[in-house]
Amino acid sequence: MRTQVVIIGSGPSGLLLGQLLAKAGIEAVILDRVGKDYILGRVRAGVLEQGTVGLMDEARAGKRMHAEGLPHEGFSLAFDGRDHRIDLKDLTGGKGVMVYGQTELTRDLMAQRETIGAMTVYDASNVRLHGYEGRSPYVTYEREGITHRIDCDFIAGCDGFHGASRKSVPEKAIRTFEKVYPFGWLGILADVPPVSHELIYANHPRGFALCSMRSETRSRYYLQCTLDEKIEDWSDDRFWDELRRRLPAHHAEALVTGASFEKSIAPLRSFVAEPMRFGNLFLVGDAAHIVPPTGAKGLNLAASDVHYLYAGLTEYYQDHSTAGIDAYSTRALSRVWKAVRFSWWMTTMMHRFPDTGAFDQKIQEAELDYLTHSRAAATALAENYVGLPY
Template sequence: MRTKVAIIGSGPSGLLLGQLLTKAGIDNVILDRVSKDYILGRVRAGVLEEGTVGLLDKAGCGARMHEEGLPHDGFSLAFDGRDHRIDLLGLTGGKRVMVYGQTEVTRDLMEQRERDGSVTIYEASDVEPHDFDTTTPYVTYRTDGISHRIDCDFIAGCDGFHGPSRKAVPERAIRVFEKVYPFGWLGILAEVAPVNHELIYANHPSGFALCSMRSPTRSRYYVQCTLEEKIEDWSDDRFWDELRRRLPAHHAEALVTAPSFEKSIAPLRSFVAEPMRFGTMFLVGDAAHIVPPTGAKGLNLAASDVYYLFEGLQQFYGERSSAGIDAYSGKALARVWKAVRFSWWMTTMMHRFPDTDEFDQKIQEAELDYLTHSRAASTALAENYVGLPY
């Protein structure tokens, strides 16, 4: 098989890149090691920056998002028993975020790809990129015990942290930066109305909590927990009690509970790999970087990578210029590190660390108090939250 761009990974970044390329008339093939149903069964974040919303519109996949998604003009920071709203719309001159689940983004992109007749190969085992240090790269894989090969001009590694793309890069050619946080998030999904119409980020002496949602009738809640915690030790009743304890009284009283239908613990880490280009192969999204979910940047960073890579590939095929792809890694990483900084800052400000004492808790509360009462500080927070420009 021959194509212009071989995309490894059919998560949101791979599908978004594929759809943008297809609309631009640039042939591409997507490979994934798992099934379509498995991908659609994964529950992920759902706060989209304006830039991500714009890219989905450009890909022709934004109609259902605008119909069913929840535009949010602000969010709340809760601390010291109080609740303070950050007015995203007012502080940023009219920008907002969209709450729309990553699974729904993936579904929309998949369905449009199928309507366009573009090729996606699921359940492809032993996927491996080859010769990406040359102008004739190719990807090999197996299906039903048979080996296959895709020759291409470029390879896009959109295959996540554990995928084969970054692993294929020689260690001497890549540099890794990592910070592992000493706690995780215990999260649940429940068919209940959200406790608030906008997200609540709560700082409490017992630990962080987040009140989010997937729809007007489906809520996503989190509490900070240790990495030693076990799911089986957390009954629904225990979770609801702990969440109430970490929220201001008026939110705790308004909280509606129900049996959860999904419960998981996610460790938090920051990870960046440099560079993000290796000859004719490009790393995109989680293959190159991971951020704590505190700042809602994971999916949005993947989208900005796609933006830079698509612009470069479009320039290459349309103008026969390599300037865009040559600039990809530098442009992407500049934005990545700003988002990593923001996520790190939000995480350190909102969570209780193992060595946090009463002094540290007061410092956090003082910072939050300044942040919520200084327009300049609130504006900086809002600008980062809605997404820095590409």
């Protein structure tokens, strides 16, 4: 079998790239090692930058997002027992973000791909990349005991941090940068109304907390926790009690609790791999970079990678120019590192670190005070939060 682009991974970045390429008349086959139901069962991020919203519209998959998503014009930084609202719309000249669950975004992209009859292969095991350093790349995979081969012009590795794409690159050809944080996030999903109509990022002596939502009736809450915590030690009652302790009193009193239907602990890390292109292989999204979720950048960074790669491949096929694909890694990494910086900064400002001394704590408090009393500082936060331009 032959196609123009093989996309490895049918998460949001792979599906979004596939839809955009199809719109441009470029053939692409998507492979994934797991099944559709497994992919749709994963719970992930839910804050979309305007650039991501625009790409969903361009991919003709944004109708339900606009109908059911929640546009947000600000969020709250909570510390010293008080709320300090960051007015995104005012600070950025009218911009905001969209709260819409990644699972729903993935579902929309899958449905659109099925509508146009494009090919996606699920449960493709033993995926291997071949010849991408030359002019004749191809991908092999196994399904139901049969080995298949797809020849192509380009391979897009959208298969995440643990996927086959980055692992196939020779160790000497890639450089990685990593910071592991000394805590994790304990998160729950519950079918209860959100405590606030906007997100709350709380800095508290007991640790960070985040109040988010997936809809007007489904809430997503997080608590900073140690890396040795165990899920089974956290009953719903214990979680709600701890969340109340970390919120300003008026939010704690208004908090509606209920049974959770999803609970998990996620470690936090910053990770970047350079470059993001190896011959005719391009790394996209989590295959190339990971950020702590504090800045809501993971999914959005994957979308910006898709933007740059889609533009480059379109230029290649329509204008017979390699300028766009040649510049892909440089353009993507420039934006990646800015988002990595922002996510690191938000994480260090909002969390309590185990080795923080009295001096460091005073610096954190001064940073928060300056941020909420300086329009210039708040503007820098806001323009990063809504998303830097592509």
